[in-house]
Amino acid sequence: MTETANIRAEIGEDQRGVPSGEPAVGVAESEAPTTAGEIKIRCKGVDVFYGEAQAIKDVTIDIEDKAVTAFIGPSGCGKSTFLRCLNRMNDTIDICRVTGEITLDGGDIYDDDVDPVQLRARVGMVFQKPNPFPKSIYENVAYGPKIHGLASTKAELDCIVEQSLKRAALWGEVKDRLDAPGTGLSGGQQQRLCIARAIATAPEVLLMDEPCSALDPIATAQVEELIDELRRSYSLVIVTHSMQQAARVSQKTAFFHLGLMLEYDDTVKIFTAPSHEKTQQYITGRFG
């Protein structure tokens, strides 16, 4: 009883926290169209191997559209590895092997006729460390649309760049210096630039691998706000080490431990009444 109360108190400190007992709809949920519940990605019995070592063991999870799903768990539990399965980024690692079934809108993404390049245009990704190209801000955002042929004229491209930067809440800060190098921005701005770059390719799903771990609290708050905003249009999956962050931004939370997904449920449920003992220990800071 006392532990649960503590967690409630902790979440209660957050303005966007959800009162206990209510269903998995946060304050933000009321603003967004309620399409949550539609399944975007279905994973069934996914195993991932690095050579002989098994990193992910039999993970089955359904990821909802127009919602934020958080993956939490101690370091090395495989949550990033699993995230990278969702857009086949693991293909770039030679020794990595994925089995099981992952479908995006019903289509198997590991099917032979699915081109990983095409898939990654639909499932965008934002990385832990801001990694803008050492090119201008404009070039950074325009790169994706260019290689995928999303714009046929310069004006269209300009429009995409502007829209993307606006949705990433960066337009106001950089609109006068689009030719400046993207690497010259501050850390938080760089990460929002990376988000804008990911948005610009018009993906359906956005994967974020610890997007705030290299940022200061103010930049973190900005990015979190942005994530909440993006939930209206995308299915977002976010890997995070910060349980507060998971509680703040996500609607669903999955807890990973030693390659296994131990628990997957509404965020509120996970943080208030976890059904698994390990989850309880992790979120109360007993280990991890």
Add this chain to the structure above:
Amino acid sequence: MSTTVDFTELSAKHTGEASKRRLRARYWAEMRLKAYGIIAIAIAAAALLLLLSTVVTKTAGVIYEKYITLEATIEVSDRDRERLADQNPRMRANLRRVVQGAIATAIPGEIGRRESRQATSIVSGDAGLFLGDRVKADLNLIGQTVPFDALLDDNMQLYLKGVVGRPEEIESAGTLSISVPDEDGFVTASFDPSDLGPIFEAIREQRANDAERARAEQRRQQNAVDVTERQLLEAETDEERAELQSRLDSFVFARDRAETNADELMRLATVIGEGARYTLAETDPSLLMRAGPGWLKFTEVERGEAKGLIYLPLSDTAPVGTEFAEGEWQAFMMERPEATRLQTDRQVVWMENFEDRGLIKEVLNTRILSSSDSASAELAGIWGAVVGSFWTMIVTFLLAFPLGVMASIYLEEFAPKNRVTDLIEVNINNLAAVPSIVFGLLGLAIFVSGVPVNILGYEFTIGGFLPRSSPLAGGAVLALMTLPTIIIAGRASIRAVPSSIRDAALGLGASKLQTATHHVLPLAMPGILTGSIIGMAQALGETAPLLLVGMNSFIQEPPSDPLSPGNVLPTLIYQWNSNSERLFDDKTAAAISILLIFLVLMNALAVLLRKRFERRW
């Protein structure tokens, strides 16, 4: 467990006498190490300084070249007139005779038949061609008398630079009187017996040295005689005895001859300047005399008197019984004997005369840069080799750079990591350490000669498609040599591009190729270029593999394209260095300086690139 340790006691050791000693020893060791380092650096710096100063001082010797100003009356033969009128600039007329005439005019007095060859050879063999070129440019000069500067022969230039020494004045106080020449042209000069002391001393010294050498020879032969005599005593058969006896006889003969020789030389050394007349040989220092405007050379000398020839007329009128007061004449000794130098005494006298008359001119030497190789040292230049090096480098770059970049991007970005790629990696690293001459042999076999193959009776040749001595063949060989360097540098700089950039591009849906060409390669390019330039600089200085494909041929024209024969700077340096003419020594140094300048420039470019595009992630 052992007994407990008292850490308070241990702490006390930090301040004890033993600890101070230990500290001192540590400082001392540090000082010693520093001293070793400084000594090592000083030795290296001194060696470098020595090398550079040698090269620079020798180069300084060819910064200027010397000309003689002549008055030439341009009279041309019909054949030459035809050539001069021809519009084709390759039709050159050699106005050799005009130059010969001009030299004869410049030398005071008559020059005999035997001396005319010596007179002609004071200017470069191509002086007539140069004059021809000038007349060709202005045909109005024909029939006129015009001043023109003729390039001096390399030996004369060296003489004027004092490489073989110049005549040294020796004391001459009294009056000099010169007799009427006899029928062979010899005159007798009379002077104060106390004059010309040093020439006697010099000759005496030389004779004494010669005598010492003859004595050494005598001792050697004596040794042989002793040994053979002993063998003779131990000999057992008659046959053996007979053979040994004949050998002994020859040794005894040689010993006796050396002894006589040494005795005679010793005698000469003691009597010189003591009354007896001494005949100056070609191997003796030369005795020259300037009297008024003229010059004499003496072949016999004794105290107060000398006999010799008039090389340049002593006055405008006939030299009959001329007398010169003190100060009007000087005696000179040319210490280096005539036989050991390439400038005859006559030429020495002429050069001294020309210089006194202000006919010798020094001009900045642009020829060494603008002309190509030549057999005559004074005409040889590096231009042909520079052009050859340029073509070779172009070929090397065009072959090695794209191949190297493609190989490194494939190995780094696309190739699976397995045993095969590991093997390739190890082999590329090993290739970089293969001696360059091996690449030369490989190139010779594959590119130039071809490898004859016989498979099931079918005979054919693999390779052998590039012409020998061509920059194309040389460039191909150097490309083989440079390739590993470029691949290693390329892979290192591709690997230095952080994987987050690759992730970013792949995450956006860029293909592997797009990631490589749009992001990785542009970011790695400065590093690849730096590595390539360093590899090219290495190739520019490479000699051994090019010798094998025949790029050390004697080629007087710069190659017009990569297929025509040429040589490169390092092989030219190699060729010049093995030339016997002394002026080639200095030209070699000049060519080395220029090669070094090119290398420094290329390395500076590499450093600049690295600094300019250096990126910290």
